[in-house]
Amino acid sequence: MGTVAKTLKLLNYLSAFSPEIGLSEFARLSGYDKASTHRRLSELVKAGFLEQDPTTKAYRLGAAIPRLALVREQTFPASASAMKALDRLFAAVQETVHVSIVQGTAGLSALAHIDDQTHGNRVYIEPADMLPYHATASGLVVMAYADDAFRDQVLAEPLSQITDDTSTQAEVLQVDFEDIRRTGFGRSEGGYETGIYGISAPLFDRNGTCCGAVAVATPKSRLTEQAEASILAGLSQAATDITVAWGGSIPAAVQEAWMQTKGN
Amino acid sequence: MGTVAKTLKLLNYLSAFSPEIGLSEFARLSGYDKASTHRRLSELVKAGFLEQDPTTKAYRLGAAIPRLALVREQTFPASASAMKALDRLFAAVQETVHVSIVQGTAGLSALAHIDDQTHGNRVYIEPADMLPYHATASGLVVMAYADDAFRDQVLAEPLSQITDDTSTQAEVLQVDFEDIRRTGFGRSEGGYETGIYGISAPLFDRNGTCCGAVAVATPKSRLTEQAEASILAGLSQAATDITVAWGGSIPAAVQEAWMQTKGN
């Protein structure tokens, strides 16, 4: 692994749950010594990717981040266009919805979300949280439409048991992937949070690669047949809208799968 | 310069004007050979900071960027809180307004902006664009309140002549800085764009460091005495609001300077 990769990996330890981390903690998390870790952190600070609290000495994400995000969003308004489609989807299903994008083999991260505010029993999405591929509807649908090399790489690493219902065996997941490819929708029943049912549809970039997913999360109790039909229709519409807005197109195989599934 | 710094510098060549750059162009811009540049770009792609168009082979900002931006914005909602203050400022002055933050010695970058839509003759802000310290009202006010080491570092590099009215002599700027510290407001008359008058106020972080600026840009023709008084009042209010929202506070010296200036 190159020096740059080791250095940038440090940024991944920062999250909404631990937005500030000190030197020793970084060293422990990364498995490197304090000297190397300190030099790496200093370089990230110099580049504006981190900034250091002068009193607590802890490191947090720096000013270069929002700048680069603006450049990307202005060039390629992924977030804005996703939000428009999410608005429509939310209006149709009245449940928590979100769009997430592939972050290498590490997982998916939520790019945009609308939280259900109407029901008492609702699902929250933690934005910028890394979602595991094997335990979420979004992750499963991305895996199902990813190329073999990517899938093998993800499955090669140990799959964490997040809830009692998480599938951690590659063989079981392979069967799930076939189901997903047949229906065009990903599903996860309590694999990430107990009692939460997730349904997802894949997003494709201009190269035809599956680069993310749009998903609805709902307590299983509210998932009537009628609600599910509305969710499936909304998801395929949203996935198409977002994919087109991103310059891609839905593969014919996926469109056919959707037609068949919704026809039932 | 460390390998990481050289690698991350590549990201700075991407902007709203050239959102995609190829290998040879990167090598030319960075002054390094193609072999090293290629390895660096590949590492950034692996880390998700860049992605490569498989047909044109050009590199653009990757999916890791929006994720980190969300983490930062969720931890520390700089953009959201700035936007609230900008809304009020815009309502008061009815001219193009923006908030920009320090990006090391490279310049300032716009974090949020509201463009004037009402007038025929209006000023546009290019978000995520790097604003030079010596040629903008925002840059000048930051320089005036920066520590000597930072100011010397910026002035040590050659100052580009952007318009005919740009001041490029350090001695002239030093006088400007004294004016700014006396009034509490930065000013630039056509230094960045001919005919545009900029007025700015400094923002301070929790360490008391000047970390950005809020500014109003207007055609000089609309800058009546009355309009200017309204702008100065709006700017000091907005600067205070944003600084407080960011966990900082306006130094007493700046508050006094504002009082005196507005009292005239």
Added chain:
DNA sequence: CCAGTTGGTCCAAATAATGAACCGTTAGGA
């Protein structure tokens, strides 16, 4: 068909990263 461009690769030489041991400081406990 050539000259000049593009993206990308190879490998010996040059350079930068590494980490055990170290320092100064702070915080808590006996």
Added chain:
DNA sequence: TCCTAACGGTTCATTATTTGGACCAACTGG
């Protein structure tokens, strides 16, 4: 009060990585 253990940070001989000239294949315009 002392003692211990944590913290952030630094030093420097050892070690591993980066570097860049030369090279290749592919494409483009004359």
